[in-house]
Amino acid sequence: MEQKIGILSTKKLAINQKRFLLNAGFVVIDEDFITTRALSFEMPILNDILIFTSQNAVQNVLQHKIELIKKPVICVGEKTKNLLQKNGFIVLNTQPEAKQLIQEIKSKYFDKSFTFLCGKSKLETIPTFLKKNKLKHTIIEVYETIETPIKIGTKMNGLLFFSPSGVSSFTKENTITNEMCFCIGNTTAKAVEKYSKNIIIAHQPTVENVIIQCINYFKK
Template sequence: MKNVLITREKEQFEEVKKLFEKEGFNPISFPTIKFEKIPLEGFNEREFDFLIFTSKNAVKIFLQQVALSKSKPIIAVGSKTAKFLVENGFENVEIPDTFSSEGLKDYLYENIERFKNKKFALVRALEGSEILLNQSEFEVKLIPVYKTVFNKPENIEEVEKMLKDKKIDAVVFSSPSTFKGFINVFGLDKTREFLEYPLVCAIGSVTEQEIKSHGIKVNIVPEKFTFEGILEELKKRWNNY
């Protein structure tokens, strides 16, 4: 059985666990980051023509603090984010083709006649790409609802031994923060050593660039920036496992 190390936040691991176990893999939780809620003060949805949600987590934390109109126009980055919004009764949700900041920017400019001079609330983590901010054709205001901080997983010793013994077959990084958190746990030298053997998987081009900037190879970047995309690529690599 192939061992796959998942570095995403602890509470988000369960849904990924089921996906990988269904295909006969052994997913191992190794949360290198955690989320801390940022209180929202004075948010008024009438100030904005559209809301942009970059993750399911951003939606959850936002809706814990704001009673948003179900008819509000929303752009969701990712099919899971969109599905969660629809399940919560939102009626006007659209999705860019590419699930990234670059994909979102392209989507807005491809439909610029509809979005020109509109005001957007970008609801996400405090950290993230600034590619959408300071645009001349439309206004985007950052509305941070949580911040990402480094986390020390409970199973560091166990995972370190598995990495040293080459018993981890793949490591999945779902954001630049999860990779930076990995370095925070092990240090850069050990990170480079530990990631020589397993397949290094990056969800998204931004995550890929962050990993490569530290001199580490990236083996897999799925066409669709999702865990399902990673899973499909691993199945292709391991079709004879």
């Protein structure tokens, strides 16, 4: 009897996302290797435009929606944009990655000021750009990421990674050997490179595209 392909997702998948993998004939384990905790913060005088780079940041500021919703937003990720629009925010611009959002700021919003609402373990891409170009800005950390390592006793063929924090948490209790690692973006892939060269990066930074790359690879 043919051995089934085993896939580990380092975050819990939605039912329909998991079904894609199960329908492809894979054995699937999905666990949350990180969690988030809201941070209390003082609401400052807001600048011209709000910046969000994650859904977590949006979810952790909704209690201040009445003040925040008065300002337009630029953001990273379609799902971040969808969550913002669902809650009544006006989204001026969305890009797949922070580097692309920076290019948009350069070409369209260079005369504006910014309030960046983010996590404590944020990437420094946007803050560095704002400081370097002396653009008026405020950075507000609204949540922190907590690693929740889990020991996986079953040998898997593929690993799905969605953040550098997820990689860090996974490797605290597990070793990456010859598994193929599927990463949501370049930053996550860089975190995996410390442990493996077996890396495939999603064409789009979405959970669904990570899953598609995984299915395509093992169904060749």
